[in-house]
Amino acid sequence: MKTKRLFAALAFSLALLPVAAQQNVGFRAARVQSPVVNADNTVTFRISAPKARTVMVMGDWENEPRASLKEGQDGVWEYTTPKPLPSEMYTYRFMVDNVMMLDPVNAFTRRDVGNVFSTFYVGGGNGDYYKVRDVPHGNVTQTYYHSDAVGQDRRMTVYTPACYNKNDGKKYPVLYLLHGSGGDETAWPELGLVAHVMDNLLAEGKIEPMIVVMPNGNIVKTAAPGETSENHDYKPMMSNQIEGNYKNGIYETAFPEIISFVEKNYRVKADKNSRAIAGLSMGGFHTLFTSLNYPEKFGYIGLFSAGLNLTGLDMTLPAYNDIDGKLANLKKKGYKLFWVACGNADGLFQANKDLCKRMDNQDMKYEFVETSRGHIWANWRQYLLTFSQRLFK
């Protein structure tokens, strides 16, 4: 036991170290618990702020998403939602004396465009698909494809299902899943919880095993903010605020570069009916014009609250011209599913209805799914849950 004594003599408490000299040690759990999802799915928020005069919580749930916390005796402010929240993944922030902040005791965060939010799950419904379950897990990879169109390597996120790792030579269909304005190749993985959704649906036998490719859709940037050679000088912003014309048609016309990269680097079924394309908001715009310009590429097309507001669009560009002629051509070439979903509180609702009218005029088949609520991630996650179950069957 000489060894044991020697090491015991060297032992010391890390807690005695000066704070400035250490990281990754000595972390202490918080005194207050927040958020707490109660048994009835009401949610309680707490923050210790003894000097604050006002504390609010601002969330993305539907019923009373802004509310004041009340101060208790010990400087801990508290608020419980008056009603249970529907099952979902939620984001929220506190506003303490008018300063926006995360919940300081909640380590789970997500960035949406340029804001960072605290998050929580409410189970018992859709939220159970967004959580991790004890099922086989697929891979999530950040990789780069070379775009000759812009002369740059561009980043994408790729999900491959757990069974892909068997390396048994089996080939898989591909869903190309596009983000919205202000988003990037991390939006669907982080806010859309794509890996969790796909793992869970696949484990339940509700979807075909598929690869999901989530490319960066901001053609004037190579990757997400923080992951380009501009580093922190490229701050997250809406895509139409990025310097350079993001609606120049290059992304849509160069889309086959992405397909070629995927089909070269992954075990992929390379036929039309094994390819789907879908996108939210700006990604719905990209989806529409990519599929119109390449009617032979995709058997499945999904528009999620598509950004069909075409203000400022140069419709003389080959990528965007002759919509009706291209729709006619798409009809002729054929497709398995043209799926349009939009919330009826979304400002884009009418624009999506109008696209449907255009298709009606040409007697084209499509499905229009009207949901409640607006231009929100809760809808886009729901659309992915629904749309993915329709693919490749």
Add this chain to the structure above:
Amino acid sequence: MKTKRLFAALAFSLALLPVAAQQNVGFRAARVQSPVVNADNTVTFRISAPKARTVMVMGDWENEPRASLKEGQDGVWEYTTPKPLPSEMYTYRFMVDNVMMLDPVNAFTRRDVGNVFSTFYVGGGNGDYYKVRDVPHGNVTQTYYHSDAVGQDRRMTVYTPACYNKNDGKKYPVLYLLHGSGGDETAWPELGLVAHVMDNLLAEGKIEPMIVVMPNGNIVKTAAPGETSENHDYKPMMSNQIEGNYKNGIYETAFPEIISFVEKNYRVKADKNSRAIAGLSMGGFHTLFTSLNYPEKFGYIGLFSAGLNLTGLDMTLPAYNDIDGKLANLKKKGYKLFWVACGNADGLFQANKDLCKRMDNQDMKYEFVETSRGHIWANWRQYLLTFSQRLFK
């Protein structure tokens, strides 16, 4: 131009939509700029907090890491570091009226154990290796290996260099890189900026192309907090606070499972001198005992501020017993490099020196690198920069 008119009629401003109905649109750039790295590498912090009584910034730099901001006329508080900060990736938070918070206008954040921090880079030195440069980029993959030892799929992060994607049959050496207590498979990628470091060193021809495998080292958990089936119920905490004995020897003795998975799923040179293992803090502890128990596996061994405080360790376990005998065996089996680095302000400095004394007693070859400062990521990133350049040459 009928099309153009039709769509123009549908156009509307997204800015007019009610806030609650939309996400991912209408993000506005902040009024204040923070942080700003000035031309002389001093850094200015700002926050709009008109009602605050005190505002502090707390960072992980060496010189005056805590300082008070001063309020200007418009409710914007400001502070500039008195001296330039050395080139590095830094983390910081604000404390407004004693409430810890992120910089609300800085979207770039990192989680370290259970705290989330705002981040920035200062260039001109090491920091330039941590930033993204316009060089070929490798892949970063989250994947799962099956551990028979614990009967679970466990998550790891794998970096493969850009040249790996040529799919030319070339095989690569592997660095197994282990995180510290409170960390997980996201710690080295996020806080160690492994992909940026490797991309940049490789582009400069300073390292051999290598695969970097970053497994989860908390044997009683399958993945990082938020990525296990406990979801948010498993909050980040120090590894010794996780229920279950994390120093039970299973991780170190089951380590060949990780190697087998990697060598089966990646194009890997599967010989001793093509394998390196290194780890920070608890990961240094894991590195020592894994290499002592498998002296035939690794040609390169790196201890980064290794957690060689063995208090509470059951040294009768086969994983941990007979250190001197195992060191002798390691010497006999041979190795290319045994590299020990520690900051001289680190509470673990003496324990690392004492390990060196043990090796001296056996006339074993090793290198001891003494650096300034303590148990901090700035040191671990520096150690990775240095150690990786010594490998596989």
